Each structure stands twice: as C-alpha cells, then as structure tokens.
Amino acid sequence: MKLINLVVLPIIVPLFIGTVLLLFRKSLLAQRALGLFGAAATLVVSLFLLAKVAEDGIQVVTLGSWAAPYGISLVSDMLSILLVATASLLTLLVLWYSVYSLGEKRELSFFYPATLFMLTGINGAFTTGDIFNLFVFFEVFLMASYVLIALGGERIQLRESMKYIIVNVVAAALFVITIGYLYSITGTLNMADLAVKLGDIGSMGVISTVAIMFLVVFGIKAGIFPLYFWLPGSYYAPPLPVLALFGALLTKVGIYSITRVYTLIFTTDVAFTHDMLMMLAIATILFGSIGALAYMDVKKIIIYNIVIAVGVILFGVAAFNEVAVTGSVLYLIHDMLVKALLFLMIGVLIFITGKTNLREMGGLIRHYPVLGWTYLVAVFALAGIPPLSGFAGKILILQGGLEGGFVWQSIVVALSTMVVLLSAIRIFIYAFWGAEKSFNSPPKAKYVNRMIPVVILFVITMGYGVFIEFLMPLFQATGTQLMDSSLYIDAVLGGEK
Amino acid sequence: MEIMMAILAGFLFSAATYLILSKSLLRIIIGTGLLSHGTHLLLLTMGGLGGKSAPVVADGVTVADYVDPLPQALILTAIVISFGVTAFALVLAYRTYQEIGTDNMDYMKGRGEID
Numbered sequence: 001m002k003l004i005n006l007v008v009l010p011i012i013v014p015l016f017i018g019t020v021l022l023l024f025r026k027s028l029l030a031q032r033a034l035g036l037f038g039a040a041a042t043l044v045v046s047l048f049l050l051a052k053v054a055e056d057g058i059q060v061v062t063l064g065s066w067a068a069p070y071g072i073s074l075v076s077d078m079l080s081i082l083l084v085a086t087a088s089l090l091t092l093l094v095l096w097y098s099v100y101s102l103g104e105k106r107e108l109s110f111f112y113p114a115t116l117f118m119l120t121g122i123n124g125a126f127t128t129g130d131i132f133n134l135f136v137f138f139e140v141f142l143m144a145s146y147v148l149i150a151l152g153g154e155r156i157q158l159r160e161s162m163k164y165i166i167v168n169v170v171a172a173a174l175f176v177i178t179i180g181y182l183y184s185i186t187g188t189l190n191m192a193d194l195a196v197k198l199g200d201i202g203s204m205g206v207i208s209t210v211a212i213m214f215l216v217v218f219g220i221k222a223g224i225f226p227l228y229f230w231l232p233g234s235y236y237a238p239p240l241p242v243l244a245l246f247g248a249l250l251t252k253v254g255i256y257s258i259t260r261v262y263t264l265i266f267t268t269d270v271a272f273t274h275d276m277l278m279m280l281a282i283a284t285i286l287f288g289s290i291g292a293l294a295y296m297d298v299k300k301i302i303i304y305n306i307v308i309a310v311g312v313i314l315f316g317v318a319a320f321n322e323v324a325v326t327g328s329v330l331y332l333i334h335d336m337l338v339k340a341l342l343f344l345m346i347g348v349l350i351f352i353t354g355k356t357n358l359r360e361m362g363g364l365i366r367h368y369p370v371l372g373w374t375y376l377v378a379v380f381a382l383a384g385i386p387p388l389s390g391f392a393g394k395i396l397i398l399q400g401g402l403e404g405g406f407v408w409q410s411i412v413v414a415l416s417t418m419v420v421l422l423s424a425i426r427i428f429i430y431a432f433w434g435a436e437k438s439f440n441s442p443p444k445a446k447y448v449n450r451m452i453p454v455v456i457l458f459v460i461t462m463g464y465g466v467f468i469e470f471l472m473p474l475f476q477a478t479g480t481q482l483m484d485s486s487l488y489i490d491a492v493l494g495g496e497k
Numbered sequence: 498m499e500i501m502m503a504i505l506a507g508f509l510f511s512a513a514t515y516l517i518l519s520k521s522l523l524r525i526i527i528g529t530g531l532l533s534h535g536t537h538l539l540l541l542t543m544g545g546l547g548g549k550s551a552p553v554v555a556d557g558v559t560v561a562d563y564v565d566p567l568p569q570a571l572i573l574t575a576i577v578i579s580f581g582v583t584a585f586a587l588v589l590a591y592r593t594y595q596e597i598g599t600d601n602m603d604y605m606k607g608r609g610e611i612d
Contacts, residue, residue, distance in 0.1 A: 132571055158593040170517065
C-alpha cells in the first residue's frame with residue numbers, strides 16, 4: 001500500500017473529528033465516544049507513521065505539490081514523530097481519565113473538541129518544516145488552550161487565563177517580528193532552506209541576535225528562566241486533566257522548537273548561542289529546584305518539577321553533541337509520560353482528600369495502597385533511579401555534557417536529581433505515611449474508575465524504562481538525524497522524485 | 498520610505514507597551530491590538546517596499562517589477578489570527594469583569610492560590 005500523505009494524517013484526523021464533535025454538543029455519550037475515538041485514531045495513524053519513518057527515513061510532504069522552498073513542507077523525522085506519537089497517546093489517556101473526573105458541565109462545554117484541536121496544533125507544530133507555519137500551529141493550540149484554561153469559568157480560572165492570554169499574545173507578536181527579521185535576512189521561511197542559506201552566510205552578529213530572539217519566543221512557551229514567571233500561576237488554575245495535558249504537552253512544544261532551530265538552523269555561532277542556552281538551562285534548573293522545595297501544595301510541587309525538567313532537557317541540547325542530544329530526546333519523551341502520570345495521580349489524591357495542601361493529608365497508604373506504591377515508583381522514575389525511565393536519558397545527557405567539557409554544569413544537573421527526588425517524595429511521606437487525617441472517603445467505584453487509566457499509563461512509563469534497550473535504535477537514529485542536519489535538508493530539498 | 502515605516506512601527510510598539518503596562522483590562526487588550534498592528538507593519542517593511550506590479554505573469558512585466566507577495570500572505574494570516582485572539586480576549590475580559598467585579602489588574606494579583 002502506498003501512503004504518500006501519511007504525514008498529514010496525525011494533523012487532520014483530530015481536526016476532522018473535533019469539527020464533527022462541534023455538531024453534537026448536547027450529547028454526552030457522543031462527546032465522550034467520539035473524543036476518545038479521535039485521540040485513539042490519531043494514535044494509530046501516528047504509530048503507522050512511526051513505523052514508516054523508522055523503516056524508510058525522513059518523510060516529507062509538500063502541500064499542494066509546490067516544490068520545497070516555495071511550498072509549505074511537512075516533515076516527519078524521528079524526533080517529530082516520536083513526539084507526535086507520545087502526545088497522541090497521552091491525550092487519549094487523559095481524555096479517558098477526564099470521562100470519570102471532569103464533571104458533566106465541563107464535558108459538555110466543548111472540552112473534547114478543544115482538546116482535539118489542541119492535539120491538532122501540537123502535532124502540526126511538531127511536524128511542520130516551515131517557520132511561519134510553526135507560528136500558525138502555535139496559535140492553533142494556544143487558541144484551544146485558552147478555551148481549556150477558562151473551561152468552567154471559576155474565579156481563579158478567569159483571573160489566571162487573562163494573564164495567560166496576555167503573555168501569549170505578546171509572545172506571538174514577538175514571534176512574528178522575529179520571523180520578519182529572519183525573512184529580511186534570508187528571503188525564505190522553509191527551515192531546511194534557512195539552514196542552507198544561513199550556513200552559506202556563516203557567523204554574523206544579526207543572525208545571533210535573531211537566534212536569541214527565537215530563544216526568548218520559544219522560552220516563554222517552554223518556561224525557561226527568567227521567562228517561566230507566568231507558568232506556576234496559570235497552570236495552577238485549570239482542572240486536573242487539563243493541567244495534565246498542559247504540563248505534559250505544551251511546554252514540550254517550546255522545548256521541541258528550541259531543539260529544532262538550535263540543531264538545524266542556528267548552528268553557525270555555537271559558541272555564543274549555545275552557551276547562552278546552557279546558562280539559561282542551568283539557571284532554570286536552579287530556580288525550578290527552589291520552587292519545588294518551597295511549596296507544600298501538591299500541584300505547585302509537580303508544576304515546579306516541570307521547570308526543572310525543562311532545564312535538564314535543554315542542558316543536553318546546549319551541550320550539542322550526539323550523545324547529549326540523544327539523551328535529551330530520551331528524557332523529553334520520559335518527562336512527557338511521567339509528568340502526565342504524576343499529574344493524574346495527584347488528581348486522584350486531591351479527589352480522595354479534597355485538599356491540595358500536604359499538611360492536611362496523612363495516612364492514606366492503609367486505604368489506598370495501589371495509589372501509594374505506584375506513586376512511589378513513579379517518583380523513582382521521575383528522579384531517574386535505574387532501571388526506571390528517567391535513568392537512561394539522564395545518564396546520556398550527563399555523559400554528553402562531560403564529553404563536551406561542561407563539568408560543573410553536569411554536576412548541577414546530577415544534583416538536581418536529588419532535589420527532584422526530595423520534593424516529590426515529600427508528597428509520599430506527608431500524604432501516605434503518618435497519622436491518619438480526615439478525608440472525604442469517596443465511593444470505591446469512582447476511585448477504581450480513575451485508577452484504570454492511571455495504572456495503564458504507569459505500566460507504559462515503567463515499560464519505557466525497563467525495555468529502553470529495544471527502543472534505543474529509534475533514539476540513536478533521532479540523535480544522528482538531529483546532529484547531521486544534511487539528512488533533514490536533503491530529505492526536504494533534494495527528496496523530490 | 499523604509500525609515501518612515503520603521504519609525505511608525507516603533508511608535509506603535511511604544512504605545513502598545515504603554516497600554517499593556519496599564520491597569521485597566523480594556524486598555525491592555527487595545528494595547529495587544531496595537532502591538533499586532535506594529536508587527537504587521539514591520540513584516541510588510543521587512544519584505545522590502547519596492548515593486549511596481551502584482552506578481553502575476555503578464556506581458557511586459559519582468560521579475561524585477563514584482564512586489565514580494567510572501568509578506569502580504571503572512572500578514573493576512575497574522576491579521577486573522579490576531580482578530581480571533583482579540584475577540585476571544587474581549588469576551589473573556591467581559592466574563593472576568595462579571596465574575597470578579599473589577600477590570601483593575603491590581604485586584605487580580607496572586608500566584609494561583611484561591612483567594
């Protein structure tokens with residue numbers, strides 16, 4: 001079977017099903033069934049595409065068959081398809097979880113279409129090979145995320161979503177300005193073509209300026225220091241399933257974009273641009289660590305752990321050698337899985353206790369052993385204790401960092417593991433150990449319902465760690481493709497048969 | 498001409514920054530509108546302002562006469578997006594005003610905790 005346009009499917013499947021869902025806004029059953037079906041269908045097509053990319057190399061579709069630098073290219077290399085597949089998987093599981101936890105009023109307020117539109121934007125941003133098209137897909141998923149963050153219309157949500165929108169509108173304006181500068185220098189917007197043109201121009205002050213502007217634009221999305229100021233407040237507001245989606249997917253689009261432009265396009269002045277990225281990554285880890293230790297609120301602790309992980313992943317990108325970049329990709333996928341898992345577990349925890357402050361919890365292990373012990377193992381995975389999923393990525397990142405000569409920076413990254421472990425294990429100690437405190441023991445059936453997707457995601461995350469050896473060829477191919485940009489360029493510009 | 502456009506875009510940016518930093522929600526939204534106007538103007542200027550005729554193949558028109566069509570396509574896309582976002586922000590601002598009872602950002606402080 002010849003499927004030339006397979007690359008487009010992870011983008012248009014959720015878009016199409018989301019549009020259909022808008023027609024059935026009154027029927028809860030249709031919303032749930034079609035919403036889950038949409039996410040599942042996206043997952044299936046992205047797994048197909050993953051197999052295809054793993055077998056045949058980078059897949060390219062130029063829309064409308066306009067040849068590469070003129071038309072818009074959609075490019076699926078290993079990095080993008082791995083992220084697309086993970087994003088689709090997490091959306092499916094989080095939607096499953098929200099069926100039991102979100103409440104009918106919110107479910108009928110366009111929750112499922114908005115989530116599918118957000119998946120459209122995210123998959124599009126991961127796939128596109130055109131820098132302006134990247135901006136458009138950013139806006140697509142941001143628009144959906146505006147709807148999701150305000151969904152339900154509680155006081156705190158309205159207050160925080162206003163700030164979230166303003167921050168993102170300013171970031172979007174900055175993004176367009178940066179694209180304008182880049183266009184005036186090179187006269188092209190195709191990423192592969194940009195890489196060629198900038199490679200010919202070589203090192204130049206104005207190009208480094210544009211590179212740093214891109215770092216600012218994507219850094220606001222990714223939540224790097226000092227641009228993460230909006231993140232803890234805004235992510236705190238929406239209901240838990242939405243928080244899980246945001247925490248697992250949205251910041252990762254920013255990280256992906258930084259990785260893409262800093263490995264493909266801006267590679268001429270590595271000493272300046274990547275050193276800048278390195279410093280910011282280390283600062284991100286430090287400030288995220290302070291935040292994670294400072295709060296006694298379960299949501300806040302995990303939210304600040306997002307910031308730490310952003311720093312660790314970007315450290316690997318900034319070290320800019322094949323081992324470190326491979327490690328970053330490994331850790332990126334791990335972080336998406338484990339953050340979604342932790343947020344869903346926190347969701348169950350908050351559902352059981354009715355509180356978010358750790359000081360008011362205690363002694364849950366006797367009543368909810370499954371949640372307690374899976375949470376403990378998930379925390380070990382988050383911190384990267386072998387053989388769990390965080391370990392393989394982190395050790396490659398550290399190895400790459402040391403090979404690149406970033407010794408004290410690598411030590412900071414290694415020490416951040418301790419902070420991660422300490423901050424997350426505090427939730428276990430306070431909430432599950434100790435004297436039993438009052439909690440509104442909900443019906444057992446509701447608890448079991450919520451635990452099913454959580455346990456499935458738990459098994460997948462553990463499998464990702466234990467069986468990483470079998471997946472390693474995929475990640476090694478990713479590292480090779482990222483460090484050897486000629487593979488990407490040839491696939492886009494030379495691949496027209 | 499390019500200099501004029503650059504100054505105009507800069508003026509719009511400074512006005513937008515002033516408005517976004519003010520306390521009233523409505524002024525902030527108008528500020529984001531001005532910000533996107535400045536951005537579009539900048540984008541238009543970045544493509545170069547020369548060109549005499551539309552980029553369509555016709556008799557007696559050479560490539561040198563063409564105006565660069567790409568920035569115009571980009572601006573069109575960006576205008577549509579900023580229109581949608583502004584409309585959404587206005588509705589949300591109205592709902593926020595109804596729910597919280599103020600449009601003053603000073604009363605919307607907080608790091609996410611429920612007040």
